[in-house]
Amino acid sequence: MPRRNDIHRILIVGSGPIIIGQACEFDYSGAQACKALKADGYEVVLINSNPATIMTDPELADRTYVEPLSVEYATEVIRRERPDALLSTVGGQTGLNLAVALAEAGVLEKYGVELIGAKIDSIKKAEDRLLFKDAMKKIGLELPQSQLVNSIDNGLEFAARIGYPVILRPSFTMGGAGGGIAYNREEAEEILERGIDLSPVHEVLVEESVLGWKEFELEVMRDQADNAIIVCSIENFDPMGVHTGDSITVAPAQTLTDREYQMMRDAALACLREIGVDTGGSNVQFAIDPKTGRMVIVEMNPRVSRSSALASKATGFPIAKIAAKLAVGYRLDEIKNEITRLTPACFEPTIDYVVVKIPRWQFEKFPGAEPVLGTQMKSVGEVMAIGRTFKQALGKGMRSLETGKADGTTVYLEHLIEARLITPNPDRLRYIRFAFEQGYTEAQVHELTSIDPWFLRQVHEMVDLEKELARGSIDAATREQFLLAKREGISDSFLARAWKVPPLEIRARRKALGVTAVFNRVDTCAAEFESFTPYLYSSYESECEANVSSRKKVMILGSGPNRIGQGIEFDYCCCHASFALQEFGVESIMVNCNPETVSTDYDTSDRLYFEPLTLEEVLNICDTEKPDGVIVQFGGQTPLTLALPLKAAGIPIIGTDPTNIDLAEDRKLFGKLLDDLKIPSPANGSATNVDEACAVARSIGFPVLVRPSYVLGGRAMVIAYDEDTVRRYMQEAVSFSQSRPVLIDRFLEDATEVDVDAIADSTGAVLIAGIMEHIEEAGVHSGDSSCVLPPTSLSPETLATIKTYTEKLARALTVIGLMNVQYAVKDGKVYVLEVNPRASRTVPYVSKATGVALPKIAVGVMLGKTIADFTDATGVLSVPQYFVKSPVFPFNKFPGVDPTLGPEMRSTGEVMGVGENFGEAFAKAQLSAGTPLPDKGRVFISVNDRDKPVAIALAKRFHELGFEVTATRGTAEGIRAAGVPSKTVFKVNEGRPNAVDLLKAGSIDLIIYTATSGAHAFSDEKAIRKNAVTHRIPCITTMSGARASVEAIVSRRRDPVRVWSLQEIHGAGVAAKAKIS
Amino acid sequence: MNSAVLALEDGTVFEGSSFGAPVERTGEVVFNTAITGYQEVFTDPSYSGQIVVLTYPQIGNYGSNDGDNESAKPHIEGLVVREFSPLSSNWRADETAQQFLTNSGVPVISEIDTRRLVRHLRSRGVMRGVLWAGSTARPDSQTLVERARNAPSMAGLDLATHVSTPQNYDWNQGIVRASPSDCEGEATETRHHVVAYDFGIKRNILRRLVHSGCHVTVVPAGTSSEDVMALKPDGVFLSNGPGDPEPLTHQAQQIRKLVGKVPIFGICLGHQILGLALGGKTYKLKFGHRGANHPVLNQITNKVEITSHNHGFAVDADSLNHNELEITHVNLNDDTLEGFRHRSHPVFCVQYHPEAAPGPHDSHYLFDDFVKLMDQQ
């Protein structure tokens, strides 16, 4: 059954913005699908609202629509493009849901579009818990007892029957949103209420708890001829009760006999066949009772999933790519295994190493959220590590995490051990290690955690070895001891701390003793066949398979685990850097440890090293590869922290000199530079202790902005209106600043913030790629505010100033490659907030808006070419339409957290809206961001006095637009005084019915709310914002944002639903520029 | 931790730690790429005469248990692993893998670079070796290499007779569920008598035959066709087994005489003997097939089965008389012959292991096919 020739055009649905539970793994799978289908001669049409993805690059599809993933807009795309088929299985839950919605709306039928990948009935059967239960019963598979309920009472009644704890899962929510474990009636009541509300069908499944059972996942593939294979088995270190996305997971399964494994395999295949997934990949989750071996099926996803990405990286078997080929009719045995070349893809990968995945959480960014793990996913990213043994992989994984706190510095408290072990939390693994250090037995720890004894033994052995080594010294250490330490995954920096010497001395010593890393290959077959793809991981075995080339080569350091402030945007840049290098005939070497990314796809770069981004591991690779250059400016902060040490170690860094990158972060030096250039910046100073900080703050004058240097995403940054705040804040901040000073700036209130991305070359030429005007004023982190290209309200003078300043800065810092500058414009005056001589978060967005692949030009200039070699454009690049970028927040995952915006970044992802006018672009962006603006109904306004004039003007517009206006007393009076009818409603603390009551009653469609004082948020402000989140009502907290919304609403009323593909927007431009080299 | 040494005939030497019995063994060094099922490998008689390298680095994690034995005792000469678990973590375990091997006198070398060893065997081909894990003084490497060179080579070796049962016995035990959730179907009630030649038969073959409705009499490798027919079998089964098929000329002659008289089903060595009996030739593979992930195409149904393998020799497809025999199964990795059937007689066989143990269950249907053949007689 070769390729289908009855279909020609295929629509691929992406997964939209990065959110918790759905991250860049779907860019990876989507990009693979696009490539595979295009390579096969199909025309690929793509829709995805996320501009930071590789998949939305104009080169990957024939028609690329960065448009909202809503039925309305998807229909318009289908109407224009008339695809023959829609591939529904590579866009995560979002893609699957949109496919279902389109089918149910009759759109697919109307335009004769065939669903490929998974059919509607199979999707329904797998997603609808009741249908799924029946299906599994039919094939003799057990599920935990359960019952669907639509009311709290029925829920409590059934829970009482099966006994607590019970698991509560709202139907059709992703990543388990709104679900949870209830240990008693009270908790059950609370979760049921939330769940029934969040479930689109207002339905919650109450389920028997199998907490503490072993959790497993199988990645399965099946073709139309019913050939089916298991790609990979995964065992969770954390037993049932912790979402797989929040669990440390291990591939392959470690504690199953062949009988049990085959039993699970049979069950998974039976499940796939019964659900009717006739082509593609699926993920099936199981739980096994460690005492009796009883097995239950937890769930199955009839699509490529987060775990598929992990399984692909863990085995070298590209699930998404092959799923796409199967969807168009190929058989598994008709597809070659690209790694071995000689054998077919129809086999089950076998591995001779161990893979460990560890999630990364960021509860610290959401004060008020309890750092506790359960059935709902909370992690924002993950790392994967490959080792010859579990211990080696675990060690690598732990140091891949870059938790920000210098290793060893965190303190663990003995009295917290039991609590930290019993209740799953981000620190549990570290506390298990601590418990062993304190002499806990494996039995005790198992008792508290239910973690499998085999895993505990491994961790215990590591701890014991560390203890033993710590007793020694660098001079006494023998070759055998070094070798043992390295084989057991212990880092040089651990030995350095234990033996009180600099890490590089440890390195030198062990190399002198002949203990050096070698590299093994990921080859899908445990070395049974030769591998032709250099997909490598380090180990301390006896034979190196790196097999390096003698070509000119450049190494790119990736950005590590996704985290708020450093995510897919940087992976986008790294991938493009790699593509560019290949185009320029230079061998590209990628180093990264994030399994979700496109950069860790073995066919993105010439060579892939799946390694932690630590000095130790990077130097190991350099020793082997001897690269002609290393690129540090694309991976965000992660590679930058390595830049100086690498340079010191004699590694050739290409592009902007690390010392200049560093200079931009050093307040004193940078301040001096600005003075010399006569570029104004907010009054500022820096401090290394509490008193100094207060002094500086006083001299500058409040409000001030306090923050540590060298962190991304405004981590631990606060606006202080008084000295106490500064005092209180110092400790925390310092602990994050890794011995770098704390920075204190005069905080500019009500200033317009502007982001600029530019490229400079060795001739001093500077190309300004984009001047982005933020919608929210300065004070809201650049990553958290919407912004627009081209700028809408900046005067020509201001733009000119910004251009000059940017050029001056680029030359002064002798930038070679990318640079990002953030400005604040207040009363016509332009201040520099910060300069980052590196790729920024906005590079992909600007590239898509301008049609110019910035990273490529940047790499070009790093290799000695000039900007002129790429484009005749000078000055500022133009954009043919309006492009609005809007952030997406994870507040719905952190109930109880105040969803207000500030200088600390909290968004996980972004979307782009395209329009012929600002309003249209903004409206689309808001829709894509999941906060669609109403076009009629009731607007609730409550603002501080400063904002009243604007608010009144806005109220007038809303009234004209036919909205009913409701406001709190003060605001309402003002509005009525202006002759606009307005109802008055109580503030929370004034009585009832108050604003929150209205909100809950669903009688408010839009909220415009500004804080009455920047310093503290009052209880009712919090209450209103929180309820706005839970009831999904757009809540605008800035006047500029409010103004933008009015324009958006006007556009929604006026403009038709229309879409543009990037190819038509940039026309030949894209193609042409894509070819430059 | 005591040290252990693995010395190969080509002079390559690996130093590691000893985990099993403190003894020295020689054998052909082969590797198996299955991730699970080490105990089935230990106890598969087809491995006698061989030192087995397991490519999966963490071995012993789930201990060992009686239910997973493929014969009365381990048959491997020695075991080579990257890391050996001192602890067993599984509800089915009744002792640790280490105790299990030590008690039955099998030496284990651990902590060595198994990947390098496997790459070595892959490129040079399997070779003889010595696994020294003795408690006495360690012989120098050269001596060990010499001993490896003096070990008997697999080619031309009749090990089947050696591991076969001394006398007939009956087998009636079917499949025992691995767990309360095992969705293994019900056994069909007994309706055929099968005589099974034991060339080193795996228990799971016997269990599967019983599960598919057979009552089995197991007979020694040397049994004559007359004695077999005297047992009035509805079908004859030719088992898997160790060593080179070529020396088994006597067996081949007996089988030749049985063809046409009674339905015959052969697995692995059984398949090779049938090949020889029907005029084919066998040859030694460079490093064999040992694993649980080999894709085999069933040319009759045009479906792919993921199969379990353990063989160092193969039947040369071109040597078969294609007017008389039809090729039914082919290996998609290297196009080697995996199964054939007789065009005019109820005779068929496969090179791989449909009984799995360890491995996927995709090929269980072959046992039912055998029963159907007997039904038709």
Ligand SMILES: Nc1ncnc2c1ncn2[C@@H]1O[C@H](COP(=O)(O)OP(=O)(O)O)[C@@H](O)[C@H]1O
């Ligand atoms: N019956 C149960 N008892 C205990 N834990 C459970 C149960 N069902 C699910 N879980 C836990 O909740 C997590 C999420 O459940 P799952 O069905 O996989 O939802 P999702 O669709 O979010 O992946 C699982 O990974 C598992 O750890």
Ligand SMILES: Nc1ncnc2c1ncn2[C@@H]1O[C@H](COP(=O)(O)OP(=O)(O)O)[C@@H](O)[C@H]1O
């Ligand atoms: N002096 C200032 N006045 C007003 N807002 C500021 C000032 N400095 C920083 N900000 C706000 O804080 C946010 C984060 O500061 P920034 O220096 O960009 O940190 P990061 O390195 O995390 O991007 C900026 O986007 C801006 O909105």
Ligand SMILES: [Mg+2]
């Ligand atoms: Mg799940």
Ligand SMILES: [Mg+2]
């Ligand atoms: Mg910034």
